[in-house]
Amino acid sequence: MATWQDDSFEAFSEQSISLIDASDRWCGAFDLDLDDSTLIGFYEDLLRMRLLDERLNTLLRTGKTSFLAPCSGHEAAQTGIGRAMRRHHDWLFPYYRDQGLAVLLSSADEVLAQFQASCSDRNKARQMPGHPGSDQAHIFTVASSIAAQIPPAVGAAMAKQIQRSDEVVVTTFGDGATSEGDWHTAMNLAAVRKAPIVFACENNGYAISVRLAAQTATATIAEKARAYGMPGYRVDGMDVLACHYVMKQVIERARRGEGPALVDMAVYRYGPHSSSDDDSVYREADEVAAWKKRDPIDRFYRFLAARELIDEGADKALRDRIKGELAAASERAGAAGTAPVEWLFDDVLAELPWHLVDQRELLLGEVGGS
Amino acid sequence: MATWQDDSFEAFSEQSISLIDASDRWCGAFDLDLDDSTLIGFYEDLLRMRLLDERLNTLLRTGKTSFLAPCSGHEAAQTGIGRAMRRHHDWLFPYYRDQGLAVLLSSADEVLAQFQASCSDRNKARQMPGHPGSDQAHIFTVASSIAAQIPPAVGAAMAKQIQRSDEVVVTTFGDGATSEGDWHTAMNLAAVRKAPIVFACENNGYAISVRLAAQTATATIAEKARAYGMPGYRVDGMDVLACHYVMKQVIERARRGEGPALVDMAVYRYGPHSSSDDDSVYREADEVAAWKKRDPIDRFYRFLAARELIDEGADKALRDRIKGELAAASERAGAAGTAPVEWLFDDVLAELPWHLVDQRELLLGEVGGS
Amino acid sequence: MPSEPITLIKAIMHTLDQEMARNPNVIVLGEDVGRRGGVFLGTQGLLERYGPERVIDMPLAEGAIVGAAVGMASQGLRPVAEIQFADYVYPGFDQITTQMAKLRYRSGGQFSAPVTLRMPTGGGVGGGQHHSQSPEALFVHTAGLQTVMPSTPTDAVGLLRSAMRGADPVIFLEPKRLYRSVKEVVPAEFDFTVPIGKAMVRRIGADVTLISYGACMLEVARAADEMARAGVSAEVIDLRSLLPWDRDTVFESITKTGRAVIVAEAPGKASVASEIAASIAESCLDRLRAPPMRVTGFDTPYPYAQDKLYLPSVTRILNAAKYAIDY
Amino acid sequence: MPSEPITLIKAIMHTLDQEMARNPNVIVLGEDVGRRGGVFLGTQGLLERYGPERVIDMPLAEGAIVGAAVGMASQGLRPVAEIQFADYVYPGFDQITTQMAKLRYRSGGQFSAPVTLRMPTGGGVGGGQHHSQSPEALFVHTAGLQTVMPSTPTDAVGLLRSAMRGADPVIFLEPKRLYRSVKEVVPAEFDFTVPIGKAMVRRIGADVTLISYGACMLEVARAADEMARAGVSAEVIDLRSLLPWDRDTVFESITKTGRAVIVAEAPGKASVASEIAASIAESCLDRLRAPPMRVTGFDTPYPYAQDKLYLPSVTRILNAAKYAIDY
Ligand SMILES: Cc1ncc(C[n+]2csc(CCOP(=O)(O)OP(=O)(O)O)c2C)c(N)n1
Ligand SMILES: Cc1ncc(C[n+]2csc(CCOP(=O)(O)OP(=O)(O)O)c2C)c(N)n1
């Protein structure tokens, strides 16, 4: 049995942490303590993320969204993270590839509204697609700048300490982000203050075209935690159970006031960096194919099948249901209509100063708005 | 015998590296291979740094300089660094507390001219005291901003690689500097590029009033090197031989193309942070006194005395000579006169654009300059 | 508030103290703000009174200071973050422009970052290029921020309160040359505030309007005195808020005098002075009897040896005013 | 240089190639500049031709990119560093202002930092708040830098050569909206340069001067066309260099037309447009028949849904010109 009273997983282990073995069976040193419906739930989350990318690609092709940084290949990490958090309680400070995780913590409606720059976007269609945020779901609105979410994430965690709240903050980022100065300033601060935060790296080995070896001279991201005096864990990011259990351990440890941790999840980006990228310029199809053999969804399907929790029919039905749900959410986002012109000026400050009032008037005069 | 073909000192050792023991004797695992005159030279350097602070305090009191970040307590580190470098060949990218080291690598004349904002300052009296720089002596002019010298230092080291030069870059900084984002970006870059650079931390345990424990959750600065895949060494910074030999090893290693290293020298700042600071507000006199018992100059005097290389008379004569030299250098700096008004505008760019020509004219008209 | 006259830096310290006493959500953070009480003693005594959870000595990283303040503010706290010198704000500049300034906008108003970011600015203290800068233009140019700079203890109290109680981020610039140069009895009422966006006419005049803010108010006052002796009546406006700035007060004055001299020690190119001059030209052209003149710091890095020559001098202000009057 | 017409981004790529071929000290560094050839393909093919020592894929850290470039430049190399989008320059801002801009000054001319810092700027590409910014004012305000922005392939070649061969740092802003919008045969001569500090009169006119730079030159040209159809003759100036800017060319034009409309997509407050307007007001008042007008981006973060509405439109330019003409 995994107990979260001690550090069941060892920090800085030589081998990366896996809980599903090469023949797709549980290989944890403790008993699996998730019930069947939870396990099916994990599978559904994984699938929803993959199918979300598909839906978004369709929206791209039909001009209903304009940009996508696909999350396919990151699903086990994002599901593991999301399922380890207390939904609508713990806080996520995500980055631009976390649409899957955002759907898990908020809803497809919220995320698709953002992707479609819909009038129903809680963020008022202020940013390009892939930048969700939700006060209700405790998701800090994404900014495109790499690592910029991380110091605020630590600040939020410090706030939780001061407020005697038991909310924990999780912040996600890519391997490239670890090179930025503010990743460092934030890691260091969190450790000094023992802030209740977990740093979760979706390490896909590339920052656009730049390979990890050109990004850092260390073999892993996990070992960077040593510079801050916090534990670092290297996890098989294609193993949803490993991601989940490690995240759960460090989140609950943070909740107990024992300080931050870094989790380095080895994932892979199946698609190009984004819909503006051509990855064939800088990586071989072989490499992509090799990683796809370790696909987290296929693996977990076999894991569940071996436990007789799923079969092809059930899988198909599940996929159809999710596709339907995503299509419906996308429909609703489209039906809500587009953002009004005035939104250009709202929320610069709580109250518009004179110069913005003037500028709004100028623009409305020009475009014949209200 | 210390040979520099291998890593004689082990990185990340539990104990900090000392070569002079508690009874002031050599305790290296290899034979001391510095000849007597070199050892006396080290002592002279140590003394010159201490006496420089004294001279600068006098200049402060008499209004001939306006600011001082004293280096007393850092002399073993600065001497060890300077003596390990090839003078006028290797490059120093220093910080504001390195006046001692700057004198060692350039001259008292250069450094005092800077402190006295003299017309003979190679830097044209452009900065507050304690910001020397010398193209001739290969010292990159100090900027006050913490850690700002570190990315350029790495860039310079990368230039040496590209130019197939065997010059090595050494950059110095305090413990506080390690928290800045650009310390991190530079460390990481240097390791990725295997750049010929040594990062030398003059770790005095304080950033103004902020103690190391509030600066970082690690016990040492040395272990931060792990995050970059470079070796880190923790050194007794009050032991000039330890500082010297470790620096020598890592500088020569870098020269051989084996990459950067971090050296963490545990020193202490005897005085206030600067002439604008009152350290009694944030630290106890006891602590200062305890560190002074390990004074690097006293210790090295006893080390030399035990070898019959010095006695009280010789010491006194040496001190008098140095004092005289410093006084004379200060005299010369004063005699050179003060900076002309025009210097306000020179060197903004190589050639003054129209707006600066206009502004210079305006000012000269106002103050009746040339 | 003490009933005797206090300096500008003490006014800040007392205001922080009062607001911390009143509102448990107020958090002070920065380098050396704890036992040291700030290098200018703006936070003196706060650690002793409010403890290390609310008065936080931060690691030496401006990105972390600004960023943590943004994160705290997003969770309902009211952080007052200190940058030790404005010259050191740049490592935190990404957090200012990317997070602090844009959080409300990009989240559609779901989140906000009401951080008060204090920093000592300006020269004349022998600090050379890294202890003398006046970077206000960078903040005024950045949409989503409000930027203020008091020149008196009273305004420091009033503006700091407005900043700390308002809904949005405020760059609170402190003219360090004035920290201890003037003493004043500040209003005792706890509800006294100076609204952001309102200038103050410091002297009523008819012939020329001198517009300035911060430490240059000293030289402007001296210039106005000299002009008065020479029979020229200068109206003196202290902007106090640089964005939003008080267009009405300025334009009204120009309507009367027809002449404007804008004085600021920051470098002139693409500066706050440029903004005011351009706005005056745009909106008051027919009332102008002379070109709107800028008297600013030179477009050089801040010097050391010529520290005092860099700043807009009384002579330079008088010459500009004379030019405008003789035009 | 190819003899057929090429786009602005190709002009940059070919110039980098030529200069690298000519001068072994030229080093290209940035994120994804290697195998990827830059996200806009500005460095395409350079890695293959000059190898990984001269074409450096950097870790994701703008501070390291700018700082390393400064260090290289201080040792005699000629680095051309790329910031992937101008919106991401802020983590490198301290290195720009503290090192790149001030190294020559603070060292008394002993060291210098002749770095060319390239960055794509501007909106209209659906990039929202972090792929659309125009931060030129921040650089123009910072003493020690030169800032340029070409609007044609030819100027891109000429200005990039001047930057790469000059003695000082240059912020080289690339209007990404124009990267592929115009093709032009660029001068073949290897010595062709466009001097920094010289504007170009794109169209001669008599009634009003339209002053702009970068991508807005598109809308300005369209506005001038429309005005011509309506019988109004607009002089069009492309500043090209923002600091130093070409005062002579601008003032000469104002002397003729008496009217100025300054067009730029950056937010207007304390902007380059403010600087030009203030300078015109200061120096040309008696020649002005109307207020110098600014048509700029709004003082909001860059929006997404209203991307195209944010930019100075032809209508907005025409309205401002009409206001000036009818004044
Ligand atoms: C500060 C900053 N610099 C550059 C960029 C451009 N950029 C966008 S994504 C990216 C790579 C990020 O890689 P990584 O952090 O590994 O995340 P991944 O996309 O692989 O998930 C870069 C360089 C940016 N968004 N922000
Ligand atoms: C970027 C920046 N932030 C703040 C400061 C103000 N400051 C000057 S020295 C100092 C402490 C530096 O401590 P450390 O790096 O340990 O060096 P030490 O002075 O102890 O040798 C601080 C905060 C600065 N110079 N630069």
Ligand SMILES: [Mg+2]
């Ligand atoms: Mg990645």
Ligand SMILES: [Mg+2]
């Ligand atoms: Mg220190």
